[in-house]
Amino acid sequence: MRLAAVALSLILAPLLAAGGASAEMRGHGGPVRALAVAPAGDVAVSGSFDSRAIVWDLEREAAAQVLRLHDDAVNAVAILPDGGIVTGGADGRIAFWRQGEADPVRVESAHAAPIAGLSVSPDGATLASAGWDGIVRLTPLPDGEARVLEGHAGQVNAVAFGPDGGLVSAGYDATLRIWGGEGEPARVIQLPTPLNALAIAPDGTIATGGADGVVRLLAADGALIAEIETQPLPIIALALSPDGTRLAAATIRGSVAIIDVAARDVLFTLVGPGLPVWSAAFARDGETLYTGGGDAMVRAWDARTGEPSSGPILEAAEDPLARFAGSRGAEVFRACAACHTLSASEGERAGPTLAGIFGRRIGTAQGYDYSPALVAMDIVWTPQTVAALFEHGPTAYTPGSKMPEQRILAAEDRRALVDFLAEATR
Template sequence: MGRLAVILSLMLCAAPVAAQEFATLKGHGGPIMGIAVAPSGQVATGSFDNSVGLWDGGMPRWLEGHAAAVTALTWGPEGTLVSGGDDFAVRVWGEAPRVLGQHQGKVAALAVSPNGRTVASGSWDGSIVLWSLDGDEGTALPAPGAGVNAVAYDGADTLYAATMAGALLRYDLGTDDAPVALVQHGFGINRLALGPGWIAYGAVDGGTRVIDLQTGAPIADLTLDRRPILAMSYNAPSHQLAVGDGEGYIMIVDTESWQITRDFRATRQGPVWALAFSPDGTVIHAGGLDDAAYSWPVEALDVFEPGIDGARSFLRAAETMPNGERQFMRKCSICHALTAGPSRKAGPTLHGVFGRRAGTVPGYSYSDTLDGSDITWNEATIDALFDQGPDHYIPGSKMPMQVIAGGSDRADLIDYLKQATKGE
């Protein structure tokens, strides 16, 4: 009875904390790819639906402008929000939102300098560019030698970068010298977290390690049998490091002792793509396959069940549906709804698509290519779209590259769409 009483007591103590601080940030139309928390505590989320959400409590304000998924977010010390995405653009938000610059590949990483004047962006095109928030043109750093997954400032004159080739690099921003390699991991490094005198990195193979910034000597090896590492967040006031992985776990580490204090299964299926602490470190915000971000009180993580469901339509077992529906679920469902009315998905609804001119769904922001297009969607044009791929059939559109090579698969998809998208 004594043990049961202790367990019940712990549950009762934790329940008010959980009830007060657990939150779900709902409203996006696609998976959550990035989260950043302002010094004020305001949460920003970036999604596959091409938008940034700013959250005041549970109510979002949508920032629209990206033409593809928003994959990177960061706040400056003065509350300036910067985003990057699969449209290769770096955007700054505020009273006069604007594009700071453009890469030639996905923008995977952003960091604002401590003085708030410069943004560093890292891209899969193999470049790192420093952009002035005053509007001057960007300055490219010496080539890192591979696509860039993460960047982190250490003061005004030092920048760290992680590459797809497994290098952890240090740039001296006061010179034009090539970067110094601190680590050659052997597998791509996805994430970095910088602390006082140390830097942590997480890699494709699950490697999670911490090294001394001065000597490069290892401080801690936090590697578990989970891969890849997809998210990291460090909170200085609480001395906590959070690590998210492809198997849906959030690991919390005490950076004073380098002990794992919590290991929380955050998702029922799928990865943890994004993590960010509240300013005081009492809450961890996370995103994954769901169209919502989740906020858990760190002290009560042990009492929660997984919150991120991860049950996406494109993950349904093939044997549970006909081939035409399966093609839709795999190729189309993450971006397009089948029902009438507005949707926060990345693409326009397909309701009533047959016989409709391209670029004409009210309220949807089309690319210049489709806005005013003379294409009418029918069996022949939809077949051509998936036979050639959007990048060839409609060059310049926002549609991601999707090709269905088999003619019978395309025919099954078209038959399914004819039934599923019937207008009233």
């Protein structure tokens, strides 16, 4: 599965609790990649690897609307000042929605690769999008000719507007870029690690995090203010409280450091079931933090104390791989478990069930909506073809499929995986 800027591949799942905080809310059929809370605090939006976005009524703690358009994961969401919603997908498209309407009011083919981040300017006039095609795109609102900002060498993983309307982007090339006006060169700040996440405080302080687990705070001009060590784990999401005093830094292993921005120090660390946390957002009052992770739920936390807002931490869903404890192949498969089940009784998730996979022609599992490119391929799944898929990666081996890029470089791990699948999918 995808990881925004580290050379790992995973992805996760749902969903969202409500304003003051209580039980989790479920609804997605695949990993949740993005989360945004409206300034009024009554609505939230989540985006998922299941290619859908869900609008949540936080007062009722219920789904108010499901948005369907994208052909691939919804990696980024944003809420406009007028209450409109924007979704950005791995299909490179941006869709604009009005709450309560089933179809988008506008769709733009914005990027030639997955969109990883969205940000709305303070005046509500411009949408910035970060793409894995190496560009930042500025889309006028409500309409107009877009402008493209080039310079990153590789994936752009995050983008954010500052309080003065200035734009900052962060990329896999380990650079932070502070963009000037049209025709002006960007100020480039080289950092020591690939960057995954970005947030800007009301006073203009820039926070960024990446593969080395360090949160770096910079002034609006790019001058380094502080380096704050969280854990030696890749940071994959950042969220600032509305007043900019607290910063949440979420990691690939599920811990979330709550940082006092003024003190430049970690106050405490939220610890869940140990699965990645891909998205985080503060409530309007800054007292509740929502986190979406790989345990198929979003938890609400008291951002002042670090305690779960709904009482004791709920147990994670039963581990479907528990009966394979000690199997190296099962551990390799964990990266796939968010999207694929092993038995027909479990049904499908973001991807088709793998039950009976060996001997099955590609694109033929009943009930799953495959991409046309996959259906047209002449591949039968065998231990050899499955191993080849992960040796070369989906982009090369099954081009045009919805499967995110993932390779297993070690031959012994590929052998362990196919041996495991032969046993577990009979």
